[in-house]
Amino acid sequence: MKKLLLLAVACFLLSAIMAGEGQAADKVEIALVPPAMVSPFYQAVIKGANEVAAKYGYELQILAPDREDDAAGLLNIVETMISKKVNAIALCAMDEETSVTAVKKANAAGIPIVLFNTLVDLPSGDVFAYVGYDQRKGGAQVAEYVLSKIQGDIKAAIIEGLPSSYTTERAGGFNDVAAKEPRLKVVVSQAADWEREKAMNVVTNILSAHPEINVIFGLSDEMGIGAGQAVKAAGKTINDILIMGLDGNESAFDAIRKGLTTGTCDVNPVGIGTATIETIHKALIGESSPKKVVTDTIIVDASNVAK
Known part of the structure; x- marks a missing residue:
């Protein structure tokens, strides 16, 4: 009887192990x-x-x-x-x-x-x-939006990411529109490697060197927010400089609600x-x-x- 009980337990344990292996395999x-x-x-x-x-x-x-x-x-x-x-x-x-x-x-x-x-x-x-x-389309959408919001001449700065097709396409879409619209001129384009803090530092320097800038396009939301922080530190607001990002992050939506940035291209x-x-x-x-x-x-x- 004891041997039968031990055999039954062994069979049960073997079945459990095999079932577990089957589940892992699936x-x-x-x-x-x-x-x-x-x-x-x-x-x-x-x-x-x-x-x-x-x-x-x-x-x-x-x-x-x-x-x-x-x-x-x-x-x-x-x-x-x-x-x-x-x-x-x-x-x-x-x-x-x-x-x-x-x-x-x-x-x-x-x-x-x-x-x-x-x-x-x-x-x-x-x-x-x-x-x-379509990243190029996204960049173009930002440029068209900027043109719809500013009636006079536009002096824009683009804040780039790392060298990549992402930077090339997003900036390219914006520049495609600028090439067809005399009012829109890209004055400067500098990299901040997709990072908020780097963008803040880059934009701080840009505002010092190019006080005529009235539009900043960060090729990502993090860089757009960094641009907003730099503009705020310079004593200006989005009423002075229109600031756009691109991604559709919740942090960007929050920055828009707070008036730190103007908008973003939400890519879902x-x-x-x-x-x-x-x-x-x-x-x-x-x-x-x-x-x-x-x-x-x-x-x-x-x-x-x-x-």
Whole structure:
């Protein structure tokens, strides 16, 4: 009788272990790799991604380098995720070379990869889909908004991010409009590497060297807020200098409500996160997807920030 009891317990434990292994094998893990967490933009992307992952029962593995210019750190994270045999990867890198290298590593491992916050085609590597907004259009929207708000001549400063397609496209859209409109002149364009404090310092120097500036376009919300802080420290307000950002972060909406900045181009980062995981879901179940999954952009200012 005792032997039978021990045998029954052993069988029960073996069944439990096998069930646990089966559940582990069924777990779907998705690596979500932003370039860093410097901007609240990526927290908003993660929020949207988590909502869809929960819907499908996926587990998100979220890791990022400390700084957006740490390409080696980002690639190390991708390699770690590949070694863990995740089922799919969602990646946002700051430069083309890093993106291509990461994509090819995922391709070699047979892991589907989606690039988010970009629609720029890579020259090589197999990307399942690109998810993001038209960044050049976003920059152009800001320029058109500025023209609608200021009737006279506009002397603008652009605060750039790190060298990347993001900086090129956003500034390019603004400059495209300026090239067609004699009233709008870009007087100076300087980098602040996507960071609020750097933007504050850069704008402080710009205002000293170019007191005629009446528009500042930060190519990210964090840099737009930094510009607002510099303008405030100089004893001026958004009635003197129109200040725009781009992202659609909650911190930017708060800055608009407080009158620190004029507005932002809201690119719906939560929606980008949602669309990214929905696109990965298609890859995992064998469905096709458009190569470019495009999200909308809208200008937000004091007139609609509460909506």
